[in-house]
Every structure is written in C-alpha cells, then in structure tokens.
Amino acid sequence: MSTDPTLLDSAGDPAATRVVVAMSGGVDSSVVAALLARAGYDVIGVTLQLYDHGEAAHRRGACCAGQDIYDASEVARTLGIPHYVLDYESRFREEVIDRFAASYASGVTPIPCVDCNRTVKFRDLLATAEELGAQVLATGHYVSSRGLPDGRRALFRAAEEARDQSYFLYATTAAQLQRLRFPLGDMRKGDVRALAAQFGLPVADKPDSQDICFVPGGNYAEVVARLRPEAAQPGDIVHLDGRLLGRHRGVMHYTIGQRKGLGIASPEPLYVVGIDAARGEVRVGPREALMVRTVTMGDVNWLGEGAFAEACAKGIEVQAKVRSTRPPAPGYLGLEDGAPVVHLAAGEEGVAPGQACVLYDSAGSVARLLGGGTIVRAERAARPMAQVA
Numbered sequence: 001m002s003t004d005p006t007l008l009d010s011a012g013d014p015a016a017t018r019v020v021v022a023m024s025g026g027v028d029s030s031v032v033a034a035l036l037a038r039a040g041y042d043v044i045g046v047t048l049q050l051y052d053h054g055e056a057a058h059r060r061g062a063c064c065a066g067q068d069i070y071d072a073s074e075v076a077r078t079l080g081i082p083h084y085v086l087d088y089e090s091r092f093r094e095e096v097i098d099r100f101a102a103s104y105a106s107g108v109t110p111i112p113c114v115d116c117n118r119t120v121k122f123r124d125l126l127a128t129a130e131e132l133g134a135q136v137l138a139t140g141h142y143v144s145s146r147g148l149p150d151g152r153r154a155l156f157r158a159a160e161e162a163r164d165q166s167y168f169l170y171a172t173t174a175a176q177l178q179r180l181r182f183p184l185g186d187m188r189k190g191d192v193r194a195l196a197a198q199f200g201l202p203v204a205d206k207p208d209s210q211d212i213c214f215v216p217g218g219n220y221a222e223v224v225a226r227l228r229p230e231a232a233q234p235g236d237i238v239h240l241d242g243r244l245l246g247r248h249r250g251v252m253h254y255t256i257g258q259r260k261g262l263g264i265a266s267p268e269p270l271y272v273v274g275i276d277a278a279r280g281e282v283r284v285g286p287r288e289a290l291m292v293r294t295v296t297m298g299d300v301n302w303l304g305e306g307a308f309a310e311a312c313a314k315g316i317e318v319q320a321k322v323r324s325t326r327p328p329a330p331g332y333l334g335l336e337d338g339a340p341v342v343h344l345a346a347g348e349e350g351v352a353p354g355q356a357c358v359l360y361d362s363a364g365s366v367a368r369l370l371g372g373g374t375i376v377r378a379e380r381a382a383r384p385m386a387q388v389a
Contacts, residue, residue, distance in 0.1 A: 007035055007039055007041075007183045008036075008041070008136055008138070008181045008183070009145070009146065009147055009181065010136075014039050014040035014041045014042075015040050015041070015042065016042070017042060017135055017136065018041075018042040018043075018044065018132070018133055018134040018135060018136075019036050019041045019042065019043050019134055019135070019136045019137070019138050019181075020044050020045075020046050020125075020128070020129040020132055020134040020136070020137050020138070021033040021043055021044070021045050021046070021138045021139070022047075022048070022121060022125060022137065022138070022140075023045040023046065023047050023072040023075065023076065023083070024047065024068060025047065025068030025069060025070070025071035025072040025075075025203065025206075026068070026071075026140065026203065026206060026209065027192060027193060027196050027201070027203050027204060027206055027208075028140030028141075028142075028184060028192060029072075029140035030071075030072070030140075030196060030201050030203050031140070031184070031192050031195050031196050031199070031201070032138050032139065032140045032183050032184060033075065033076070033079060033081065034075075034079055034195070034196075034199040034201060035183055035195070036183070037079045037080070037081055043079070043081045044081065044082045044083075044084070044134065045072060045075070045076040045079075045081055045082065045083040045084070046083075046084050046085075046086060046125065046128065046132075047068070047069050047072040047073075047083070047084070047085050047086070048085075048088045048092075048120065048121075048125070049069065049085055049086065049088060050088055050089060050092040050120070050213065050214070051089055051092060051093070051097075051213075069085055071202065071203050071206065072085075074202045074203075075201055075202060075203060078199075078201060078202065079199075086128065088120055088124065091119070091120055091124060092116070092120050092214075095115060095120055096115045096116045096119070097112075097214055097223070097227070098227065099112075099115055100115070100223070101223060101224045101226075101227035101228045102228060103354050104220070104224045104228065104231055104251070104252040105224065105228035105230055105231035105251070105252065105277065106277050107251050107275035107276060107277030107278075107353075108275075108353045108354030109255045109352040109353070109355055110354050111168070111324070111355060111356055113168045114168055114170070114171055114356060117168060117169055117171065117172065118171035118172070121139070122137075122172060122176050122180065123176075125137060126176060126179060135179070136180075136181050137179055137180055137181070138180075138182070138183060139180070139181075139182060140182075140184055141165045141168075141169060141182050141184070141185075142158040142160065142163040142164055142165045142185060142187075142189075143155055143156070143157070143158050143164065143165050143166045143182050143185050143369075144157070144158060144159070144182060144185030144186055145177060145180060145181055145182050145185065152178075153174075153178055154177070154303060154368050154369070155172065155177065155303065155369040156185070156367065156368050156369065157360065157366065157367045158184075158185050158186075159185065159187065159188065160187075160189060161327075163188070163189055166360075166369045167321055167324045167358050167372075168324065169369070170301060170303075170356060170358045170359075170369060170372035170373075171301045172301070172303075174303060177303075193205075220252075221250075221252050221253055224252040225250070225252065228252070231250050231251055231252035231277075232249070232250035232252060233250055233280060234247050234248060234249060234250060235247065235248055235250070235251065235279070235280030235281055235282065236248070236280065236281050236282070237263075237264055237282045238281050238283050238284070239270070239283075239284055239285060240273060240283060240284070240285035245264045245266065245270075245284065246262075247263075248262075248263070248282045251275050251280065251282060254272050254275055254282050255272065255275075255352055256272055256275070256290070256350050256351065256352035256353075256378075257271060257272065257290055257349060257350025257352065258271065258272040259271050259272075262284065264284070268286060269286070269287065270284040270285065270286065271284060271285065271286070271287055271289070271290055271350075272284055273285040273290060287349070289380070290349040290350050290351075291347045291348070291349055292322075292344065292347060292348050292349070292351040292378040292379065292380060293343065293344055293347050293379065293380060294342070294343055294344070294378070294379045295320070295341065295342045295344065295351060295357045295375055295377070295378050295379075296336070296339050296340070296341050296375070296376045296378075297340045297341070297342065297357050297372070297373030297374065297375065297376060298373055298374050298376040299373050300340055300371060300372070300373035301372065301373065302370070302371040303369060303370055303371045304361075304370035304371055308340070308371070311333060312333060312334060312335040312340050313335055315332060315333065316332070316333050317330070317331075317333075318330075318331050318332065318333050318342065318359040318360060318361070319359070319360040319361070319362050319367060320342050320344060320358070320359055320360075321356075321357070321358045322344070322348050322351050322355065322356075322357050322358075322375065323348075323350070323351070326348070328358075328360050328367065329344065329345065329346060329348065330344075330345040330346065331344050331345055331359075332345070333359060340373065342357055342359070351375060351378040352378070353374075353375050353376060353377065353378060354374065354375065355374075355375050356372050356373070356374060356375065357372055357373060357374075357375050358371075358372035359371055359372055
C-alpha cells in the first residue's frame, strides 16, 4: 500500500495515525477519505445530520440531507472504513439557522457557512474527533494548510482560484489549525473528479451543491419569515435625498447593492444603499452611493504574525476581500477610534454589514490568510492618506 506524507503534512506512521474525515456526501470529502485510506491512515468517516430530513431530503445536492448521508455511507462502504452519523440538529439550529434569521431581521447580510465552520464543523467536530482518538480532522475544503518554521500552521489560498474557500474559513483559530488538514488545497476540481472515478466512488458524477444547505431552492426569505416574522413587515423605500418612493415587502428581502426586485419606478437606476431595520426602512440611491472606501471590523480572528492590536497600531498593507465572489484587492489595516479598520485603496461597491472582510498577506504569489472579521460599518469616505501611507 502506497503512502503519501504530503497529504497530512506529517512524517508519522500512517497506520498509527487516526484521521476523522468530515464526509458531507459530496465528491470532495469522499476523495479526501479515499486518498487517506489508500495512503494507509486509520480513517473514520463522520457525517453530520444538521436538519430534519423530512424537510430537506428532497433538496438535490444539499449538505447532509437524507440523500447525502446515504451517499457518504455508500462511499465509506466502498472504501471499507467505519462511518458514523452524528445528530447535530439542535446545535446547528442554534449556532447557524437562528443566527441567520436574526441577522436578516436586523438588516444585515449573514454568511452562514462561516458560522457553521467556526462552530459546528470545527469547534464541535474537532471535539468529537478527539473523543474518537483521532489526531487529525480532514475536510474537503479547497484551501491549503502549511507548517511554519516556528511550528505553527497557516492557511493559504487554494491553487485553483475559482475554487478557493479561504474566505469562509477566516474564523478558524490557530489552535484548530494544528489539528485540521485540507488535502485538496493544491488540487484542481477536474483532478478530484478524475480521482473519484479512479477510486470507483458512487458520487464521482454527483453535482456540487449551489444553495445554502438549509435553504430550499435558495428561498431564504421563507426560512427567515418562519423564524423572524417581524422581518416580513412592510415598510418605506426612501431615497437618499429623503423622497418616499414606495413600500417594501420586509427588510429580509433586501441587501446592500441590490437593484432588481425593488418594485419602484425611477428614471435612474437605483440600488439598495442602506437598511434600517429599527425604522423598517430600505434606503436607495444611485450606483455611486455604493462605493465604500473604509470598512470597520468586529469579532476579528487574527492568524498573522504577532498580536492583532500591534498590527493595527503599526498599520500594515494587506489584500482585502469583502465579498466571497470578488478577488482580494489592495488595502491597509489600521486603527481608528480604537476599532480595526481597513482602507480599500480602490474602493469597493456593495459592501454589506454582516459580511466578512478577510485579509491576506500583500506579498508573494501564494497569498497567506492573515485573518478577518465581520463588517460592522462601511463608509464612503476615505481616510486621509497620511493615515494610510
């Protein structure tokens, strides 16, 4: 049996190394399990039951619904590895779904995948892996984890830029990184599909999930309305100049940068530029009003060198990513009125509170993830250049 120490970046005996693989039932995590099993590691597959199958089993490609649990079990059977299904429904509802609905009700745009990764998948599943006697938890995320000279580990963007998932993993702590591994970080999706076929995995041709796992057909408003009915209360649509333009169907239907579905007549294109949930107002304006120059962050997780407070006080150049679908762009991390801020050198449009501002090392061809935080406030005004030079 062949071994590949680069899979886990470890020189230990694979047969003496127990690895828990988080198996979602998709092709990526299935290939991770297959690679590790082939390399001789003591592999245990774990699948999380995250919500009621009666509601979700019909969703094709949704994470950890009934079909996915079955698929993960079939992959484990094919590989000849143990497989366990853990009931995480209550903690997933509390940590992810309830927060998701509360965010929309308060007028901000959440990222449920970040909440899931930082709580259920890594915090809780790592504890389960430890109970199972595993030294490592491996997942199918497209991100690279590498050792540093001082013994710590760092996260880097994936080799295939279009697949990179580091934006959703910024909240992973330094302690968690010591036990987490991401074997697909330096691979391309096409190669992963080819490996799935070579291994004879039953999910080799299974399509990737596109929706939020607990949102049927992408209709998140249905979930929010059920849990937070106040978010469905109608209110005013107000222009930045103070004009009342119409009525909206509830703040949960809107996000910063939205243009379509406003239901108002205007000779000029208008975009959502602000949401005041307390007043029940959706504010709209021209496209130029979407331009943001400065982002204030909260709940920051720092993976860079030294203490975060020291980095802010000193000020460092970074690459900042403010939307999952946009590439990192030049910025500058600093401190303003005691709060961490990122000055966006060229500005960004449609930056929404509740989303993440994720920071990468500005140097080098392979970007290291330095950390990130939740966007608390986005401002049009740029800081004076003396503060960001």
